[in-house]
Amino acid sequence: MFAVEKKPDQVSVPQLLKAGFPPHLAAAWKEKSKQTPEKFLEWKKSLKGKEAALVSKVWKEQEISLFNNKQRFADKNPYQKNERNPENKKNSKTKETTSKPKEAPDTNDELFFGMSYQNLDVRYLPRKEKNHSSVFLGGRGKGQILILEKRDEEFSYGTNLTYRKFRFTSGSRYKPIPHFYFAKDPNFYSQLERTGSPLPQPITLSNFLGYRLLNNTKEFEFGIYHAAAFSSYPGLYFVSPNKSYSGVWSAGDNKSSLYINDSWNHKDWGSHRIQSESIYNKQESVGFVYLKSESPGSQFFLDATAYRDSPLLYGVVSPEEVRPQIPQSLGYTRMSFKHLIGSEFLSSVEGHQYENGRSGFFPLFFSDWGNLIYRYREYNESGNYHWNEIGRAGFYEWRKEKAVVSFGFESRENGGQWEGKLAIPFGTNNLLELSGIFREGQPKTRAWFENWTYATDFNINLTDREEIIKLKWVSPFISLNVSYSEKENDPNPILFINFQLLQKIEL
Known part of the structure; x- marks a missing residue:
C-alpha cells in the first residue's frame, strides 16, 4: 500500500520510472517537487496528453497531498486570500497586503559555476572568430538570481530580480522572454538551457522591466525593454502563461520578434505541436516554423518545417558553418504511417539557385527489431545546372520514442551517399546523438541532411x-558538440567543437 498524504518530493525516481515515466518527465517531477505547492500544481495543470495521464495516475496511486489541512480550504487562486479560511479572518486588516502574490523561488537556494570552450577550425577565418571561451559563477535564492561571467576578454553580468508583481532583468544572460534569436551573443550559446537550469541563452546587454499579472495560477507578463543589439529604440514585450507565446516590438523602427511553442491534445484528433520564432524587419525578415502532428494511437505522423536563413543569423542557428552569403528559404514536409510508409516534399530558393524534390518510402521488411525501408527520391535543380536525377535508397531503421537507429545507402546517376543517424537517450535527461553523411562521385544536387539545432526539435x-x-x-551538467565536414577538392575542412560544463551546489 502506498503512503497516505505523500508529498511529491517523497516519490523517488525509480518509482516514477516504474510507473512508466520517461526520464525527462521524471526529472521534471523531481525538479518541480522542490518548488512551492502552487508552482507544482501549475506545472501539473500545464501537462497534456500521455504526460498528463501518467502524472495523474501516480498522483492517485501515491495519494499525493500538496497542502496541509489549513491550506486545503484555500481558494483555487493561491495568491488570493480566501475569506473562508479562519486564519484570514484574524488578519483581515492586512487584506490588501496578503492578497498580493508572494514570490516563490524557482528552485532550492544554490550556487552554480561552469565554463564553455568553442573552437571553429577554418583556415581562412581570423583568429578572433575561431576560438571562444567563458567562465561563470552565480547563485540564486528566494526567487532572485545573479551571474558573473567572463566571455573571452570581456566581463559581463546578469540578474533576474522579482518583487511581488514586478520583474527586472538586466545584463547579458537573463530575460523574461524565451526567444532564441533575440539579442543573442553571436559567439556563444547554451546547450544546457532546460527546466530548472540557471543557464538560458547568452545575450548582449539588455534590460527588461515588467508587470506580472496572476490569474487562476496563470501568469501573464508585459512590460518595457531595451536591447541595442536588437533595436536602437526601446520597446514593449509580452509573455503568455507557460511562456508558450511571447513577443517584442520596437515602435521606432517597427521591428518585432515573435516566439511560439505550444501543443494541443485531443482524444479524437491526436496531439499537435508548433514551434516558431521570427524577426520582422524592414531590412530583412528571418525565422522558422515547425509543425508536428500525431494521430490517436500513433498511426499517422506529420512533420513540416519552413525557415528563412540569412547572414543576419550567422552564429545563431549553425555556428559550425561558415557565414552564408545570401538568404535561403526552405520548406519541407514529411508524412508517414507508423514511420513505415510515407512521402517527403522539399523546396528551396537560395539566390538564383532553385531546388525541389519529392520522395516516397515503404518497408521491404518490418519487425519489432527494426525495418528495412526502400526510398525513391527525385532531385531537381535549376539556376546553375538545370539538372534532374533519381535517388534509390535502402535503409535499416528502428525507432522508439526518442531513440533512433538508421543507416543506409542511396544510389544516384552521378554517384551516391551513405547516411546514418544514432540517437540514444539514457539515464535522466541524457542524450547521445551521432549523425553523418558521406557522398561519392559528383552528384549535381545537394543532399537533404537532417540537422540538430538549438531553437527547434527538428530541422x-x-x-x-x-x-x-x-x-x-x-x-x-555537461554538453559536447563536435562537427566535422569537408568539401570535394577543397583543402579547407571545417571542424567545430563546443564543450560546456555546469555544476550546481545546493545550499
Whole structure:
C-alpha cells in the first residue's frame, strides 16, 4: 500500500520510472517537487496528453497531498486570500497586503559555476572568430538570481530580480522572454538551457522591466525593454502563461520578434505541436516554423518545417558553418504511417539557385527489431545546372520514442551517399546523438541532411559537402558538440567543437 498524504518530493525516481515515466518527465517531477505547492500544481495543470495521464495516475496511486489541512480550504487562486479560511479572518486588516502574490523561488537556494570552450577550425577565418571561451559563477535564492561571467576578454553580468508583481532583468544572460534569436551573443550559446537550469541563452546587454499579472495560477507578463543589439529604440514585450507565446516590438523602427511553442491534445484528433520564432524587419525578415502532428494511437505522423536563413543569423542557428552569403528559404514536409510508409516534399530558393524534390518510402521488411525501408527520391535543380536525377535508397531503421537507429545507402546517376543517424537517450535527461553523411562521385544536387539545432526539435538543410560527421552529448551538467565536414577538392575542412560544463551546489 502506498503512503497516505505523500508529498511529491517523497516519490523517488525509480518509482516514477516504474510507473512508466520517461526520464525527462521524471526529472521534471523531481525538479518541480522542490518548488512551492502552487508552482507544482501549475506545472501539473500545464501537462497534456500521455504526460498528463501518467502524472495523474501516480498522483492517485501515491495519494499525493500538496497542502496541509489549513491550506486545503484555500481558494483555487493561491495568491488570493480566501475569506473562508479562519486564519484570514484574524488578519483581515492586512487584506490588501496578503492578497498580493508572494514570490516563490524557482528552485532550492544554490550556487552554480561552469565554463564553455568553442573552437571553429577554418583556415581562412581570423583568429578572433575561431576560438571562444567563458567562465561563470552565480547563485540564486528566494526567487532572485545573479551571474558573473567572463566571455573571452570581456566581463559581463546578469540578474533576474522579482518583487511581488514586478520583474527586472538586466545584463547579458537573463530575460523574461524565451526567444532564441533575440539579442543573442553571436559567439556563444547554451546547450544546457532546460527546466530548472540557471543557464538560458547568452545575450548582449539588455534590460527588461515588467508587470506580472496572476490569474487562476496563470501568469501573464508585459512590460518595457531595451536591447541595442536588437533595436536602437526601446520597446514593449509580452509573455503568455507557460511562456508558450511571447513577443517584442520596437515602435521606432517597427521591428518585432515573435516566439511560439505550444501543443494541443485531443482524444479524437491526436496531439499537435508548433514551434516558431521570427524577426520582422524592414531590412530583412528571418525565422522558422515547425509543425508536428500525431494521430490517436500513433498511426499517422506529420512533420513540416519552413525557415528563412540569412547572414543576419550567422552564429545563431549553425555556428559550425561558415557565414552564408545570401538568404535561403526552405520548406519541407514529411508524412508517414507508423514511420513505415510515407512521402517527403522539399523546396528551396537560395539566390538564383532553385531546388525541389519529392520522395516516397515503404518497408521491404518490418519487425519489432527494426525495418528495412526502400526510398525513391527525385532531385531537381535549376539556376546553375538545370539538372534532374533519381535517388534509390535502402535503409535499416528502428525507432522508439526518442531513440533512433538508421543507416543506409542511396544510389544516384552521378554517384551516391551513405547516411546514418544514432540517437540514444539514457539515464535522466541524457542524450547521445551521432549523425553523418558521406557522398561519392559528383552528384549535381545537394543532399537533404537532417540537422540538430538549438531553437527547434527538428530541422533539415541542403548540403553539398562530401562528408559530414556530427556528435552531440547533452546532460543536465555537461554538453559536447563536435562537427566535422569537408568539401570535394577543397583543402579547407571545417571542424567545430563546443564543450560546456555546469555544476550546481545546493545550499
